[in-house]
Amino acid sequence: MKHAKTLVALALSSSLVTAAASAETLRLLTWGGYAPDEVIALFEKETGIEVKVTTSNNEDMISKLRATGGAGFDLAQPSQDRITGAQQAFNIYQPIDLSKVEASQMIPSMLAATKANTELNGDVYGVPHVWGTSGLVVNTAQAKDVKDYTDLCSSAYEGKVSYRMKRPTLIGFAYAMGEDPFAAYSDPAKYQAILDKVEAKLIECKPVVKTYWTGGDALINLIRSEEVVAAMAWDAGGWKLNRDNADVKFVAPASGALGWIDTFAIPRKAKAVDAAYQWINFVMQPEIAAMITEAAGNFTASQGSDEFVNEVAKAQFQESFPPADLDNIKWYPAVPPGLEEMEGLALDRIQAAN
Secondary structure: OOOHHHHHHHHHOOOOOOOOOOOEEEEEEEOOOOOOHHHHHHHHHHHOEEEEEEEOOHHHHHHHHHHHOOOOOOEEOOEHHHOHHHHHHHOOEEOOOHHHOOHHHEOHHHHHHHHHHOEEOOEEOOEEEEEEEEEEEEEOOOOOOOOOHHHHHOHHHOOOEEEOOOHHHHHHHHHHOOOOOHHHOOOHHHHHHHHHHHHHHHHHHHHHEEEEOOOHHHHHHHHHOOOOOEEEEEHHHHHHHHHHOOOEEEEOOOOOOEEEEEEEEEEOOOOOHHHHHHHHHHHOOHHHHHHHHHHHOOOEOEOOHHHHOOHHHHHHHHHHOOHHHHHOOEEOOOOOOOHHHHHHHHHHHHHHOO
16 A cells, blocks of 8 residues: 555644544444454544444344434444435434535535435435446457447347346446436336336347356356456456456446445434544545555545555556546435336346247
């Protein structure tokens, strides 16, 4: 990790955050890799606040906070599409005080998307942290013309493409076909019309597809062997393949990559609220955020943090996501009841079609 001297200076600087007047504990409910030991050590040295980490996932976070009415933790990290539904049902979070968040440290488009997708009754319940996308993984030596999801239907690549029979494929193809599926979430009839259009397209595409992949390792092997030259997949998988074969790249589709964001959200009965805001502002500093990227394998919404990761990851990120493609990411909003059942039926019909 470069800039070691800078990190030491960060740890010693009193200008970054206000040190706690007395010993305090921040209880963090998060994902593996989001609070690496070296970051915790820097934060504890800077603030005097002890950090206790409980690793979790979306379902477990909701379960834990629901059981206590929002007590037991001071900061949680649910995905942005898992906040408003849980808040409406269980009242487990408190609104974010945006005046206490150093928003200038965050990529503006990601902050705006997270605020919009976690807003409820005029209050915002989350700000962005770690994110990732699905898009296209392409062997550019053999499939240089693949620029959007629907290019996976090209007869030029018959028997050499792959994608999953899952909802991201439905949504990605919808965008590539000129639709806005997320905007239709509130209109089931309109959403069904979009699904019908995508269903017909994916049935038409079936002869071109080598296989519908179900596991990341299987897809990686197909691309490494060059049995598949273009696929819909995650950015991290594409970058992993790129380290072995420079021709294989993760490409943000012309219609927009599909993105998820894991947020910062404050439980309703948090005790160390000020410490929670100190942690948010501390870890969103570019140099600190880069340390989290190295540990977690995904980038954060910290503005400019890509400049501080290892040179390989930096080059991959900047090639895959120039600013226009970064701002064109389609972030998953909360899914209204009933839509996933509609999608499931469409996927079943595609699978069954001859």
